[in-house]
Amino acid sequence: MVVINSVSAGIIxxxxxxxxSFVVVLTGLRAVGASxxxxxxxxxALCIVVGASTLWLALRHRIPATTAWSTPGAALLTTxxxxxxxxxxxxxxFILCAALLLLSGLWPALGKLTAAIPTPVAQAMLAGVLFPLCLKSISGLSASPAAVAPVVVIWLLGIIFLPMWAVPLAFVGAGIVIAVHLSRSGFxxxxxxxxxxxxxxxPAFSVQAAIGIALPLYVVTMAAQNLPGVAVLRSYDYEPPWRDCLSSTALGSLTAAPFGASTINLxxxxxxxxxxPETNVPADKRWRNAVVSGLTYLLLAGAAAAVVALAGAAPTGLIAAVAGLALLGAFGGAVQGAWSDAALRLPAVLTFLVAASGITVAGIGSAFWALVTGVIMTMAANYSARVQSRRLRHGR
Structure with missing residues (x-):
């Protein structure tokens, strides 16, 4: 029974x-020029590296450590x-970002520097990046109601009855819509x-891409994926080997980058x-769940091209709408984190607005300028708080 539960948990x-999230990955890659x-x-490539890195960590350390591609990072690519x-x-x-991730594993001070970016600012940047994508789930209803409405209804029913499966069910619904569309169009x-x-x-390297893509991608991958990934494992009384986790995923990202993959992480x-514990597998055997998950990703690599081909044949607006639905949970979490500190509310708001604006300055996208805005405004807010504190102490 334990074996069956492990197989089930790993496949799920x-x-x-x-x-x-695969649609978000495709949307992001297309946004940066991928054919x-x-x-x-x-x-x-992402499926292969996620599967291989998960197998490596689970078998080496005997803990249920799983890896994934950076969904927030893929969303960031759209802006x-x-x-x-x-x-x-x-x-x-992508290569520069992977190098920074590898350096963070080998040189902990770099990881600490990233953690020094105020959480509300990092989360506000992520929320601003996700906001335009989430709006696609609304605008898609207007652009292609016949194609998008059934998927939204399926997603809503999933939210009510099977919350964990709501987004996967929406993708199944999208697949049915695409099949009907292909049969009617003769495509x-x-x-x-x-x-x-x-x-x-x-690869080619440019200052604009390094600042506008690599740096924000690194920050998002660390703040929204690796650090929360460690926290999740610790919440179940597992101590993930930070250096090996970061180094393994970074090396995997370096290997896969020339084949079109962005980044992977915990x-x-x-x-x-x-x-x-809900997997009904004893704590000391849950690493097997991760092993099955890794093997499943390797099998999914074989189907990835077919999935991309079907997505490319979808009616206008359908894939973007499904991606928006898939990101609603991440957007909600980012918004909650952005507004969590009242003292940093204004920096967070401005960071969000800059990221959501999609502006490009000096050839560099809005995600970087959102981070710059947030850090500067945080410094200003902290300085103002110190001035007010001194005035109160001196009775002014």
Whole structure:
């Protein structure tokens, strides 16, 4: 029975992680210039590296540590696309981000520097990045009501009856809509497009992509994925090996980047699906849940190209709307974190507005300028608080 429970928990962990966010990955890769074949290659590479890194950590440390691609990071790419002149520069930014993640594992001071960015500012930047994407779930209803409305209804029913499966069910609904659309339009998919392939893209490096993509991607991956991932495992009394976790995922990201993959990291939300007592697996055997999850991701790599091909044949606005639904939970969490500290409410608001604006200054996207705004405003707020404190102490 324990074996069956482990297999079930591992498969669910992988399926929920994959179906809840692969559309966001595709949207982000396309936004930074990826062709359909490059986006397909990126998703295949991500599945392989997530599966391999999960297997490595679970088998080596005997804890249910799972990895995932950075869904918030993929969402960030949709606003950072203007920072890259082509997909080759985006690949260069992915490599730089992976190098920063690796350096954080080898040199803890860098990780501490990232943690020094006020949480409300980091969360406000993430919320601003996610906001336009979440709006697509609303605008999609107006643009393609016949295609999007059934998916929204399925998602809503899932929220009511099967909350954990709401987004995966929405993707199933989208698949049905796409199938109906293909049958009515007579559109056909080349069988070659259904086969998984890896396509090499030689990287190029630019200052704009380094500042506008690599740096915000690094901050989001650390603040919204790796640090929460550690917290989730610790909440279940597991002590994750920080250096090995960060180094393994960073090396995996470096390896996969030239094939179109962005970044991978410790899983956060989906981590609980493998590590929680609700799996009905003894605590000392839950690492097997992660092993099954890793193996499932390797199998999903074989289906990734077919998933991309079907997504490319979807009616206008459908995929963007589903991605918006998938990000609503992350957006809600980011908003809650952004407004958590009343003293930093104004810096958080301004950070959110700059990130959501989508502006590009000096060839650098809004995510970076949102961070700059938030840090400057936080320093101003802290200085003002110190001045007011001194005045009160001196009775002025």
């Amino acid at each position: 962990t992988a399926l929920v992680g994959f179906t809840s 359909e074949s490059q986006a397909s290659s990126g998703l295949v 950072a696309g203007a920072s890259a002149m082509g997909f080759d520069e985006a690949i260069g930014a 056909s998919i080349d069988a070659a497009e259904l086969l998984p392939t890896l396509e090499w893209t030689s 899983a956060a939300i989906s981590a609980a699906l493998a590590a929680a």
